[in-house]
Amino acid sequence: MAAPDSPVTQDELHALVDGELPADRLTAVSAWLATHPDDAALVAQWRGQAEAVRARYGAVADEPVPARFNVDRLAANGTQRPWRSIAAAVALALLAGGVGGWVAHSTSEASANPADVFTSEALGAHQLYIAEMRHPIEVRAHEQHLLPWLSRRVGTTLQAPDLSTFDLKLLGGRLLPGATGPAALMMYEGANGERYTIYCARRTAARAALSYSATNDTAAVRWMDSEFGYAVSGPANRERLLGIAEAVYDQLARPRTDAQQLISKRGS
Amino acid sequence: MAAFRHSIQEQIPALRRYARALTRDAELADDLVQDTLVRALRSEHLFHGGELRSWLYTILTNLNRNRLRSLARRPTLMAIDDNDAPDAAGPEAGARDIERALDSLVDDQRTALLLVVLEGMSYREVAEVQGVPIGTVMSRLARARAHIKGYLEGQRPVLRRVK
Numbered sequence: 001m002a003a004p005d006s007p008v009t010q011d012e013l014h015a016l017v018d019g020e021l022p023a024d025r026l027t028a029v030s031a032w033l034a035t036h037p038d039d040a041a042l043v044a045q046w047r048g049q050a051e052a053v054r055a056r057y058g059a060v061a062d063e064p065v066p067a068r069f070n071v072d073r074l075a076a077n078g079t080q081r082p083w084r085s086i087a088a089a090v091a092l093a094l095l096a097g098g099v100g101g102w103v104a105h106s107t108s109e110a111s112a113n114p115a116d117v118f119t120s121e122a123l124g125a126h127q128l129y130i131a132e133m134r135h136p137i138e139v140r141a142h143e144q145h146l147l148p149w150l151s152r153r154v155g156t157t158l159q160a161p162d163l164s165t166f167d168l169k170l171l172g173g174r175l176l177p178g179a180t181g182p183a184a185l186m187m188y189e190g191a192n193g194e195r196y197t198i199y200c201a202r203r204t205a206a207r208a209a210l211s212y213s214a215t216n217d218t219a220a221v222r223w224m225d226s227e228f229g230y231a232v233s234g235p236a237n238r239e240r241l242l243g244i245a246e247a248v249y250d251q252l253a254r255p256r257t258d259a260q261q262l263i264s265k266r267g268s
Numbered sequence: 269m270a271a272f273r274h275s276i277q278e279q280i281p282a283l284r285r286y287a288r289a290l291t292r293d294a295e296l297a298d299d300l301v302q303d304t305l306v307r308a309l310r311s312e313h314l315f316h317g318g319e320l321r322s323w324l325y326t327i328l329t330n331l332n333r334n335r336l337r338s339l340a341r342r343p344t345l346m347a348i349d350d351n352d353a354p355d356a357a358g359p360e361a362g363a364r365d366i367e368r369a370l371d372s373l374v375d376d377q378r379t380a381l382l383l384v385v386l387e388g389m390s391y392r393e394v395a396e397v398q399g400v401p402i403g404t405v406m407s408r409l410a411r412a413r414a415h416i417k418g419y420l421e422g423q424r425p426v427l428r429r430v431k
Contacts, residue, residue: 050385052366060285191314193330
């Protein structure tokens with residue numbers, strides 16, 4: 001903690017506005033503001049922003065709650081809910097621009113590094129399907145033909161890694177067209193709704209160790225073994241995603257070439 | 269079970285407020301809230317005590333992020349500014365300004381800002397909801413505020429001066 005007479009930091013100014021400033025710094029920060037008009041103006045600006053946000057949206061919480069939000073009713077038939085608006089909006093958005101953009105994206109990168117094309121296909125599939133509420137997958141995890149079916153189509157023996165140590169549960173999978181043939185996508189979900197996917201297809205590039213790449217808030221860890229390529233995609237949290245990808249890598253029983261050492265960092 | 273449902277029901281007004289500000293679209297916001305509730309009710313067995321409020325906000329935040337990820341693949345459509353904003357005055361114009369300013373933020377920054385200023389969460393709670401360290405929450409907050417300040421101060425006076 002800062003000494004009572006140490007200079008005031010920007011973080012402390014934010015903390016003051018948000019009621020997070022430790023009591024023993026209140027006097028020092030108030031005194032600072034009295035002699036630093038620029039900082040005082042900044043604090044006033046931030047308070048004004050907060051007031052504007054509350055003035056605009058605060059009253060929503062006072063509106064009567066619509067009948068559709070009765071929890072007993074939702075618990076009783078929530079799963080049969082017609083998932084209209086969001087699913088429909090997502091589907092329309094994808095038809096309008098998403099899939100087109102995705103295809104254009106793939107072809108425009110046709111001359112790019114094949115390993116990167118593989119990653120962007122995996123990320124494209126990830127982003128397309130994690131947004132689905134009702135049909136994120138084609139075949140559910142508990143259906144016994146899931147893995148034999150995907151294995152047969154992709155041409156390898158696929159296992160679904162156990163990611164329960166990461167609080168992730170297998171939802172199921174689907175088959176996709178990949179650049180070099182069928183690709184399998186397995187989707188996992190955590191209790192908080194975050195989704196991860198494992199993408200597997202015949203490899204399109206030279207063997208390669210784990211490589212992390214991120215676009216905005218989504219990231220993928222990709223590697224290529226002797227015959228197949230894999231990409232594990234999820235929210236762009238590097239530590240967690242690498243941990244998950246290594247667990248997948250280990251469980252798929254690939255010869256280990258000290259993955260940790262070979263991980264190369266790539267951002268974009 | 270009844271207590272669990274009751275606690276969820278109590279959070280609905282605040283969840284609707286948060287979702288409305290997150291999406292700036294009433295219908296979309298209520299759909300997000302409903303999806304959050306359905307998911308929470310379905311996962312009751314996964315909830316091992318702890319802070320129910322944070323958990324619900326975490327689900328809603330993740331659902332919204334999934335939604336935005338799929339929309340991110342659309343070509344970006346910029347609203348054509350009709351230049352009437354500077355003419356309007358009073359709370360109307362202020363409300364529209366803050367709405368547009370929020371709109372112009374990166375999702376993670378908007379989420380952090382709304383959880384703090386609208387939902388009154390502590391930095392620690394926001395860190396939990398966003399799944400990031402407190403330092404990241406603070407830098408998101410700082411960037412959001414700097415961006416909004418620039419947005420409010422930078423654009424409007426220029427237009428105003430034309431009048």
